[in-house]
Amino acid sequence: MIGLQWEIIIIAILAAITCAILGVFLVLRKMSMTSDAISHAILPGIAIGFLITGTINSPLLIILAALMGLLTVAMTEAVTSTRLVKEDAATGLVFPALFSIGVILISKYASNIHIDTDSVLLGEIAFAPFDRLVIREIDIGPKSFWVLGTTILLNLLFVLVFFKELKLSTFDSNLAATFGFMPILLNYMLMGLVSITIVSSFEAVGVILVIALLIAPAATSYLLNDNLKNMITLSVIFGIISALAGYWIARWLDASIAGMMATVSGLIFFLVYLLAPGQGLVASVRRRQRQKLEFAQMTLAMHIYNHSDDSENIEERMKGKLGYHLGWSVSYIEKIVKRSQNSGIITVKDDLISITSKGIGFVEAANMLISSKYHPSFQRLRNEFIIFTGN
16 A cells, blocks of 8 residues: 555656657647647536436546547537638637536536536646545555556557557658558547547546646657657656656645646746757757858858959958958957858968868858759768758
C-alpha cells in the first residue's frame, strides 16, 4: 500500500503519459484547438450515459463520450465543407452548442451528484485516490490507476500498430490516400482515442489540465526535434516533468495541483520557446542578426569584386569612401570590414581593400544564391555562413 501522496503523483504521471502520446499528432496536424473542442463537447455523452445507466462508473459513459468527440469532428468538417465558414469558425459554432446541451442535461437531471461542470473543467486530483477500485472486498488501488493505465495501453497500441500510416497521413494526407492508408478513417480513430483520453482523465485532473498535457509537452518537443519518435519521447518526458514539478510546487504554495501542473507545462514551453538552440526566440534573433551581417559582407564583397579591375575608379575600393558608395556609417563599415577580414574574404592594405580567392568564390556562390541556382561551393560555405543553409 503506497501513500496518498505517491498515489496522486502516479495518477498525474499516468495522465501526462496518456495525453503526451497523442498530443504530438494533434500538434503536427494543427488540431490543437480541436482537443479543446472535444474536451467540452464530450459532456453530453457523459450526461446521456449517466441518464441511461444511473451511474457515473459505467463504461458506457466513455463510449458515448468518444462518440460525441467523433460527432464534434464530423459536424465541424460538415460545416467547413460548405465553404461558407472557415474551420476555426465551424469549431467555434459546434462545440459550444454541444457543451451547452451537456450543461443543460447535467443541471436538469444530474444536479444531485458530483458530476458537475466544475468537476469536469477543473477536476481535483487530490481526491482521485479516494475513488478506489474494490473487487471481492479487495482494494486494488485508485480507479484512476486502472482507467488511465488502460488508456495508455490503448494509445500505445494504436500508435505502434498504425505508426507508418499515422506518420504519412500527418505530413501528407493525399499521399497517404494514394497508398490506400485511409487518412480520414485514421483521423476519426485518432479523435476517438483523444475523446477516450479526455474522458478518462477529466474526473481526476480536469479538462483544463488534460488540454495542457495534450498540447504543451507536444509543442515543446516540436521546438526541439523534428523526428516523430523523438518528439513522442520528449513529449512524454516533458509531461512527466510537468506533473512532478507541478505537484511539489503546488504543495509548497498550497495551491491547486492541477492548475500548477498546467502552469508548469506552460512555463516549460515558454523557456524552450525562448532558449531552444534551433527554433527558440533567442536563437532566431541571433540568426537574423548574423544573416544581416553576412548579407552586408556579401554586399561589400560584391562591391569590391565588381571594381577589382577598375583602375580608374580605385576610390571605390577605398575603405574611407565606402560610406559614400554603400551608405553605411563609419562604425558599421569598421564592423563589416573587420568581420570580412576575419573570414578571409578581403584584405586591407593602406586603406585599399582587395578581394581574396576565397572572396571570389564567396561572390560567385552568392550570385548563384541570388539567382536561386545551386553551386557546389554551397556545401563548403554553409559551414561558415548561414545564408547558404537556407535557414
